[in-house]
Amino acid sequence: xxxxxxxxxxxxxxxxxxxxxxxxxxxxxxxxxxxxxxxxxxxxxxxxxxxxxxxxxxxxxxxxxxxxxxxxxxxxxxxxxxxxxxxxxxxxxxxxxxxxxxxxxxxxxxxxxxxxxxxxxxxxxxxxxxxxxxxxxxxxxxxxxxxxxxxxxxxxxxxxxxxxxxxxxxxxxxxxxxxxxxxxxxxxxxxxxxxxxxxxxxxxxxxxxxxxxxxxxxxxxxxxxxxxxxxxxxxxxxxxxxxxxxxxxxxxxxxxxxxxxxxxxxxxxxxxxxxxxxx
Ligand code: GRF
Numbered sequence: 001x002x003x004x005x006x007x008x009x010x011x012x013x014x015x016x017x018x019x020x021x022x023x024x025x026x027x028x029x030x031x032x033x034x035x036x037x038x039x040x041x042x043x044x045x046x047x048x049x050x051x052x053x054x055x056x057x058x059x060x061x062x063x064x065x066x067x068x069x070x071x072x073x074x075x076x077x078x079x080x081x082x083x084x085x086x087x088x089x090x091x092x093x094x095x096x097x098x099x100x101x102x103x104x105x106x107x108x109x110x111x112x113x114x115x116x117x118x119x120x121x122x123x124x125x126x127x128x129x130x131x132x133x134x135x136x137x138x139x140x141x142x143x144x145x146x147x148x149x150x151x152x153x154x155x156x157x158x159x160x161x162x163x164x165x166x167x168x169x170x171x172x173x174x175x176x177x178x179x180x181x182x183x184x185x186x187x188x189x190x191x192x193x194x195x196x197x198x199x200x201x202x203x204x205x206x207x208x209x210x211x212x213x214x215x216x217x218x219x220x221x222x223x224x225x226x227x228x229x230x231x232x233x234x235x236x237x238x239x240x241x242x243x244x245x246x247x248x249x250x251x252x253x254x255x256x257x258x259x260x261x262x263x264x265x266x267x268x269x270x271x272x273x274x275x276x277x278x279x
Contacts, residue, residue: 004031004189007084009092010038014045016090016111019178020185021052029182030189034082037075038241039094042253046241055082056241061094072100079104086188089143090181098145106195108143109188110150111181113173115157116141120148125173126166136160136169138177140184144198151200153193154184 008017017036023029036049039061049056057078064071071094079087089110101108114124116139119131128136137157142150156176160169187193192206 004086005034005082005084006031006086006088006185007035007037007079007082008033008049009087009089010036010043010045011040011093012043012045012091014043014048014091015174016177016181017045018048019182020088020090021048021054023182023186029186031086031185034084035079037078039071039075039092041241045091050241058241068097069099072097076100076103086185088181088185095147096143096145101143101145106142106198109153109184109195110141110143110148111177112139112141112148113170113177115139115155116148116152123166125169128160129164129166129169134160136173138173138180140180142195142198142200150198151195153195153200154180154187156180 006020008020010017014036017033020033024032033049033052033054035055035057036045037057037059038046039059041058041060046056046058059071059075059078061071064074085107087104087108089108092110096108112120112124114120114128115135115137118133119127125136135157137155139155140153141148142153144150156179158172158176184193187206188195192203194201194203
């Protein structure tokens with residue numbers, strides 16, 4: 001059987017990516033990550049990919065500011081090199097155009113931190129608490145042009161506790177996300193779930209499959225290192241992230257945020273001082 005190849009698109013921390021990397025270490029996991037693409041050079045998730053020996057590419061969206069078509073053309077070109085079966089968005093903070101999605105028709109999925117259709121968009125945990133929701137969770141869904149609107153592939157939920165804060169809720173939902181994304185991708189790779197014309201079709205064996213999966217102990221994964229592949233790319237805005245480059249850009253980013261914080265503190269101090277002198 002041919003390995004089911006996925007691309008993971010990120011913009012930041014990459015904890016869902018890490019859950020997928022860990023799942024792929026198990027010899028019985030039916031998919032492999034062929035490439036990780038970030039639109040931000042400073043994304044911490046790039047380091048996770050490099051460490052796992054997975055090709056990590058950067059298509060820098062800041063370079064394409066005001067030129068979404070150019071950004072997506074570069075993203076398409078990058079993804080096509082790896083001939084992936086499925087594109088998994090994992091904290092990828094760009095809205096993809098209908099043109100991009102029709103290029104990869106029925107091959108783009110996303111993980112969202114709410115029980116869709118509730119709480120599309122950002123700040124889902126705070127909004128769930130404000131709304132007095134009793135349950136919250138995460139959804140893996142098909143990506144369509146409407147934000148967080150595609151059909152649901154899999155959801156996992158939890159009960160909101162009386163003393164939950166947005167942070168405590170985020171932490172518990174994130175754990176569910178990691179399980180949900182791995183299960184959804186396994187189901188798609190094994191064809192228990194297929195996506196046709198943006199609709200989710202479940203096979204007759206799907207329910208039995210999900211029941212079996214949820215009974216499995218969580219940490220029975222065997223360790224296997226993924227293959228390391230070399231890819232060269234000469235474009236200035238689309239390039240492989242080396243370990244050094246990732247570290248360098250993350251250090252620069254940390255340095256920049258520290259500088260911005262000091263500048264803000266200094267400005268506040270000066271303003272307070274001026275106010276003190278005036279009054
Ligand atoms: C997750 O909560 C995911 O649902 C949302 O963005 C967050 C990404 O987290 N789309 P991480 O980068 O995978 O840690």
